[in-house]
Amino acid sequence: MGNSSALPKKVKIIEVGPRDGLQNEKTFVDNAIKIALIDQLSLAGFANIETAAFVSPKWVPQMAGSDIVMSGIERKPGTIYSVLVPNMQGLEKALESKADEIVIFGAASEAFSQKNINCSIKESIARFIPVAKLAKDRGVRVRGSISCTLGCPYEGDIHPDKVVEVVQRMADLGVDEIDIADTIGVGTPNKVKSVFEAVSRIFPIERLSGHFHDTYGQSLANIYAAMEVGVSIFHSSVAGLGGCPYAKGATGNVATEDVLYLMAGLGIETGIDFERVARSGEFISQSLGRINGSRAGKAFLSKLTT
Ligand code: HMG
Ligand code: MG
Secondary structure, rough: OOOOOOOOOOEEEEEHHHHHHOOOOOOOOOOOHHHHHHHHHHHHOOOOEEEEOOOOOOHHHHHHHHHHHHHHHOOOOOOOOEEEOHHHHHHHHHHHOOEEEEEEEEEOOOHHHHHHHOOHHHHHEEEEEEHHHHHHOOOOOOEEEEEEEOOOOOOOOHHHHHHHHHHHHHHHHHHHOOEEOOOOOOOOOOHHHHHHHOOOOOOOHHEEEEHHHOOOEEEEEHHHHHOOOOOOOOEEEEHOOOOOOOOOOOEEEEEEEHHHHHHHHHHOOOOOOHHHHHHHHHHHHHOOOOOOOOHHHHHHHHHHOO
């Protein structure tokens, strides 16, 4: 089968495992392991890796040591290393660590905003204004992430209008890219299309990304649906690591290996070495004592050993 004309020829995959994947691990993961994982992912060819989070260590203890991680990694020229930043305190650390991109993160749900960053949506935007401005002045890229765009663990359904409102506010801050996140993985393809169609009326589709957690097993279908409406940036997590500390029961992002397998089958270019990612998925799963959460990764590796 050839490449369908409705689908993009090329996609950007942002690897979020070292941040979104690891942040929910109960036991502290050694900085050396985090660094080794990121270095392996850099070699696999990702253009963008979400590496760390300069958030309060009281809120997310696993991300303490983000400065050590950022100074310990071997940076591949041209790769964007991104860090989460909730406020000015976080931005200062991000600038010191020479992050290439900061990610400010809000929500389309009031309740989730309170639980995750301890303020209302309106307050979060006000907090982000000086953060985005200073980052831009220093030549650092700014990405905006919006949680609960397809449903909220506290409020249930979220209307696309609510997502559009937050996208508009992020756009007003001058962000380079906006992530439409399904924090608890409840979205299904038609809903995904509706949300992207709604937000792309006010923000360019080429700068919108899909960040899908795979709790209900819908991520690959959702990625395909999003590509059909023109989305070409997706987030994924090696070995399907992860979860959100403020979304009980939510599992990790869609596994990177599974996304790469899908793209290869569709003839869509990613620029990423599948085998290296599969091996790093096994490395981190074994380091954490977890079962590898990637179906494609496991299938590929099992063929190598038989
Ligand atoms: P707060 O308690 O309201 O803040 O938390 P505060 O300003 O009162 O500070 C409280 C303490 O934290 C103080 O320390 C500050 O110094 C310290 P104390 O004086 O008590 O010793 N503090 C910091 N320390 C280090 N770095 C900082 C920082 N800021 C304050 N940047 C705050 C508000 C936003 C800080 C807190 O709620 C927080 O850090 N939240 C982060 C939560 C988080 O990281 N969640 C997971 C990431 S988001 C996600 O996973 C979703 C995403 O994947 C998309 C999706 O799937 O939906 C992106
Ligand atoms: Mg997430």
